[in-house]
Structures are given as C-alpha cells and as structure tokens.
Amino acid sequence: MTRARELNENENETDVLVIGGGTGGYSTALRAASLGLKVVLAERDKVGGTCLHRGCIPSKAMLHAAELVDGIAEARERWGVRAAVESVDWPALAATRDDIVARNHRGVAGHLAHASVEVAYGSAELIGPRSARINGYGEVAARRGIVLATGSRPRMLPGLTADGRRVVTSDDALFAPGLPRSVLVLGGGAIGVEYASFHRSMGADVTLVEAADRLVPLEDVDVSRHLTRGLKRRGIDVLAEARLLDAAVGDDEVVATVRTSRGETRTVRAERLLVAVGRAPVTDGLGLAAAGLTVDDRGHVAPTDWSRLETSVPGLHVVGDLLPPPSPGLAHASFAEGLLAAETLAGLRSPAVDYAAVPRVTYSSPQTAAVGLTEAQARDAGHDVAVNTMPLTAVAKGMVHGQGGMVKVVAERGGRVLGVHLVGPHVSEMIAESQLIVGWDAEPADVALHIHAHPTLSEAVGEAFLTLAGRGLHQQP
Incomplete structure (x- = not known):
C-alpha cells in the first residue's frame, strides 16, 4: 500500500494541522x-474514514450487487428471460x-x-x-490553524449492545457473517432504507x-x-410511527416487541437486528476544552462564522460530521467544506457552502434523490409556490423500467426553482442537472429551453419543467 510519508519527530511545526482523515479531513x-x-x-x-471503509463505498458496492440480483428477477418475471439466482457466494461478493x-x-x-501531506x-x-x-x-504546532474533522459514529439505542452478529450497527452490518x-x-x-433494500434483494x-x-422524514412527503x-411492493414490511419496546437477543435470533402506529403490540423475530437511528459526532479524547471549545446538546461543534467554518476560537475550523445543521453530514458536503476551510486558512476569499444546493440521495430500490426545499419547507418559508409532479411512467423509458417513481418540481410562482425531488431507478445519477438548476436560481422557463434526449x-425532468413553463407536451397543465 502506498502511504504518505510519516511525520518526523523533529518536524513539529506546520502551517495547517488537520485532525481526522475522512472525506472532510483529507480534502x-x-x-x-x-x-x-x-x-x-x-x-x-x-485515511478515508467511515465513508470509504464502513459506509458510502462498501455499502454502495453491495447495493450494486443487489441491483444485479434484482435485474435477474426482472428479466425472468417481465421479459421472459429464463434465468434464476442459484445462490449468492457471500465470500466472493465480500471480496469484490x-x-x-x-x-x-490506496488512491x-x-x-x-503526492501532495507531500505528512500523515x-x-x-x-x-x-x-x-x-x-x-x-x-x-506535539505539533500549527501556524495558520487547525481543522477538526473527526467524523461520527453510529448512535445506539439504550439497552442494546452491538455484538457484530445478532445486533449490528450501520458501520458493521455489511461485515457481519453471512446473509441472514x-x-x-x-x-x-x-x-436504514438502504440496508432494508439490500437485504430484501x-x-x-x-x-x-x-x-x-x-x-425519510426529512424529504418531501x-x-x-x-x-x-x-418498498412495500418488494415485500418489505414497513412500520412507520412505530417504536421498539424491547429486544431479547438469543443465540439464533432476536425477538423484538414493537408498538405500531395503532398502539398495538407486535412481536418481530429476526436473525439480525440492524440499528440505523442516526450518527453522533466523535469528540471523545479530542481535548476541546483545552482549546476553548464546547459542544452543543447534540455533540456538534458549531462554527461562529459559517462563511469560514471557523469556531469562536480564531484559527480553529470544523468540517464534516462535527458540524450541526444546516450541514447535512454527507460526504460530498464535507468535500466542499474541506475546500472552504483550506482556502480560508490560505488567505483566500472563497464562497460559503450553499447547503440548499447539496443533493441528497438514498441508494435503495427504488432510489430517491433531491435538492433544495420540499414543498412544505417552501410554503413554511412564505413562498407562493407552483408545484408539478410527473410520474416516470409517463415517459417511454419509465415504462421500460417499470418501477414507477416520479419527478416533483417546487418553484416560486413566476420565479425560480426552489427544489426538485426524484424517486425511481437511477435517479442518483439524474440529480446533477437539478443541482445546477437550484444552485443557479434557474426558472422553469430557463430549463424548458433545453432539449432532453428521447x-x-x-426526459421526465425536462417534461416536468416544460409543463410548469406553460409548454406542456406529454403532460398537460
């Protein structure tokens, strides 16, 4: 493995010290x-942090494998291709x-x-x-300043202990033995939705x-x-507005008691209990008090100046999961935060991170992707909104995929686009266009001028904007 050159003990002064080598830190x-x-x-x-070693990358690799399995089922059930999954070779899948x-x-x-960063x-x-x-x-002294990028860890519910086998967190779910x-x-x-989708596949x-x-309660309704x-169409039992009351962990299964939205008590037996109830910032042992810093009631370190991501202590900056909202705790947001912190410490005047234009993606089947305000958020902010929702099955390619889904556009009436929300196959790859639309304050008429491939x-995104611009083709206003 290629490693950055290790710090020489005699080189104890630097311009910038970054604590934490995840996406925010290494960027x-x-x-x-x-x-x-x-x-x-x-x-x-x-280096690489949770995203590379326990989160984004390994989970999306496994979700790709799940997509292949789902594709074989679709080939058989919809297209007359006589194929079946004989078995899943878990060690081979894990090795890939x-x-x-x-x-x-290594990259x-x-x-x-290559950049001569001392690790x-x-x-x-x-x-x-x-x-x-x-x-x-x-000891290392930093002339320009220090950037805190220590990331987060999974939250655990009181009374539960992760053992890596029967009770697992999102950090170790994919590394637990075998397929339950x-x-x-x-x-x-x-x-949680991604892991539910993977295991169902x-x-x-x-x-x-x-x-x-x-x-996904933070997304549009x-x-x-x-x-x-x-998810229900795929056979996943979805219980919203429900709570875990108790869980007995045995040698072969977990027996859980759940209160449903109707107030009924239900027993759920499963070989594995996967806890995905959020993440908590990692600050233990960091010595924040010695630097004059404190955390908020959720454990975050808040910047005093969001345009510089600088705390109340001059020269101390924060990126990534240590930040409270509006930072979304997403790897791609932490890349932008890392760039901003570095440029600020170099004396450059850089634009603040536009959190409203950060895309949000769930890589389940179906996928979801969104950028900007939900309809409820737009109305709560006082906007007079115009909304258009178009089913993906209203265009030919959506019919080919046969998975349903939609495009929803939220705009100011007679003004700019405030949010775009997608559900369906491959929408994680489709959201980039909408990110630019929202980030550049485009109006529906601006988007309607551009031709989408057929x-x-x-094409459903283009059609949704055509309708809002009063030029509806396959969708009438």
Whole structure:
C-alpha cells in the first residue's frame, strides 16, 4: 500500500494541522497542500474514514450487487428471460467489495503522498488553540490553524449492545457473517432504507421500523409516499410511527416487541437486528476544552462564522460530521467544506457552502434523490409556490423500467426553482442537472429551453419543467 510519508519527530511545526482523515479531513489536507501550505494530517485509523471503509463505498458496492440480483428477477418475471439466482457466494461478493475499498484507500493515500501531506497515524488531542499532541509523534504546532474533522459514529439505542452478529450497527452490518434470512431494521432514514433494500434483494424477510410518521422524514412527503409504496411492493414490511419496546437477543435470533402506529403490540423475530437511528459526532479524547471549545446538546461543534467554518476560537475550523445543521453530514458536503476551510486558512476569499444546493440521495430500490426545499419547507418559508409532479411512467423509458417513481418540481410562482425531488431507478445519477438548476436560481422557463434526449428517464425532468413553463407536451397543465 502506498502511504504518505510519516511525520518526523523533529518536524513539529506546520502551517495547517488537520485532525481526522475522512472525506472532510483529507480534502482539507489536499487543497491546503495544493495552495503551498505545509500540512500534517492526524488519523488514528485509516485515511478515508467511515465513508470509504464502513459506509458510502462498501455499502454502495453491495447495493450494486443487489441491483444485479434484482435485474435477474426482472428479466425472468417481465421479459421472459429464463434465468434464476442459484445462490449468492457471500465470500466472493465480500471480496469484490473489499477490493473496491482497498483500491480507493490506496488512491487516497497516494494522493496525500503526492501532495507531500505528512500523515501522522495516531490519536490527536488538542492542548491549545493552535497545537495538539499526537499519540506516538509528540506535539505539533500549527501556524495558520487547525481543522477538526473527526467524523461520527453510529448512535445506539439504550439497552442494546452491538455484538457484530445478532445486533449490528450501520458501520458493521455489511461485515457481519453471512446473509441472514430475516432482518429487523430500526430507522427509516437513508441508511436504514438502504440496508432494508439490500437485504430484501438478497432474499431476506425484512421489517423496517421508523419512529416518525413516514420514511425519510426529512424529504418531501411525496418522496416518502413513493418510496414506501416501492418498498412495500418488494415485500418489505414497513412500520412507520412505530417504536421498539424491547429486544431479547438469543443465540439464533432476536425477538423484538414493537408498538405500531395503532398502539398495538407486535412481536418481530429476526436473525439480525440492524440499528440505523442516526450518527453522533466523535469528540471523545479530542481535548476541546483545552482549546476553548464546547459542544452543543447534540455533540456538534458549531462554527461562529459559517462563511469560514471557523469556531469562536480564531484559527480553529470544523468540517464534516462535527458540524450541526444546516450541514447535512454527507460526504460530498464535507468535500466542499474541506475546500472552504483550506482556502480560508490560505488567505483566500472563497464562497460559503450553499447547503440548499447539496443533493441528497438514498441508494435503495427504488432510489430517491433531491435538492433544495420540499414543498412544505417552501410554503413554511412564505413562498407562493407552483408545484408539478410527473410520474416516470409517463415517459417511454419509465415504462421500460417499470418501477414507477416520479419527478416533483417546487418553484416560486413566476420565479425560480426552489427544489426538485426524484424517486425511481437511477435517479442518483439524474440529480446533477437539478443541482445546477437550484444552485443557479434557474426558472422553469430557463430549463424548458433545453432539449432532453428521447427516450431517457431524464426526459421526465425536462417534461416536468416544460409543463410548469406553460409548454406542456406529454403532460398537460
């Protein structure tokens, strides 16, 4: 494995010290180094962080495998292709996943080495506003400042303990032994929905429990409705507005007691209980008090100046999962935050992160993708809104895929687009266009001028904007 050169004990002063080598941390380090700054990156595990080693990359690799399994079922059931999945070779599947992770890891380490970023492999503790002690390397002083990028860990419900076998968190779910025949997933946010979708594709009986009144409760209500319909159609038992009352963990199964939305008590038996109820910032052992910092009631470190991501202590900046909302705690947002923090420390005047234009994606089947305001958020903010919803099956390519879904556009009446919301196959790849539409304050008429290829799924996006612009073709206003 290519590694960045380790910190020499005599080189105890740097321009920028980054604590945490996940997406926010290593993007900060790479950008600062490209601007000519001397950078030390402290990482106590592996560069790449949760996203690369336990989250985004391995989970999406596995979801791709699930998509292949689903495709075989579709080929047989819809298209007359006499094919079947004989079995899933879990070790082979896991080996491919691990190879993808390893190659990405080598790539990140290689980028850091090429940029001459000094990587100190050890835990770091702040001992002042511009200095830290790194385990095994001594003290490091930062002339320009320090960037905190220590990430997050899964939250666990009281009374439950993850054992990596019967009770697992989102961090270790894909690394648990084998494929279970039944799974109870606690948490109907993006992570919980993705894991429910994966296990269902792999043949498991899946029960998905969400305490809120709908799945992905931060998304538009129509996104939740279409997603829930799609998951139920696949055979997933969705229990919204439900709560876990108790769980008995045995050698062979977990027996859980769940209160449903109707107040009824229900017993759910599953080989595995997967807890995906959110993530908590990692600040233990970081020495925040020594630098003059505190955390909020959710454990986040809030910046005083969001345009610089700088805390109340000058020179101390925060990126990634340590940040409270409006930062969404997404890897691609932390890339942008890392760039901003690095450029600020280099003395550049950079634009603040536009969190309203950060796309949000759930990689389940069906997928969801959104950017900007939901219809409810737009109305609550006082906008006079114009809304158009178009089924994906209203265009030919949507009929070909046969999975349902929709495009929903929320705009100011006579003005700019405020939000775009998608549900259906491949919408994670379709959201980029809408990100630009929202980020550049485009109006429906602006989008309607541009021709979308026919037949494609993205054609439904173009058609939705045509209708809002008063030029409806296949969809009438």
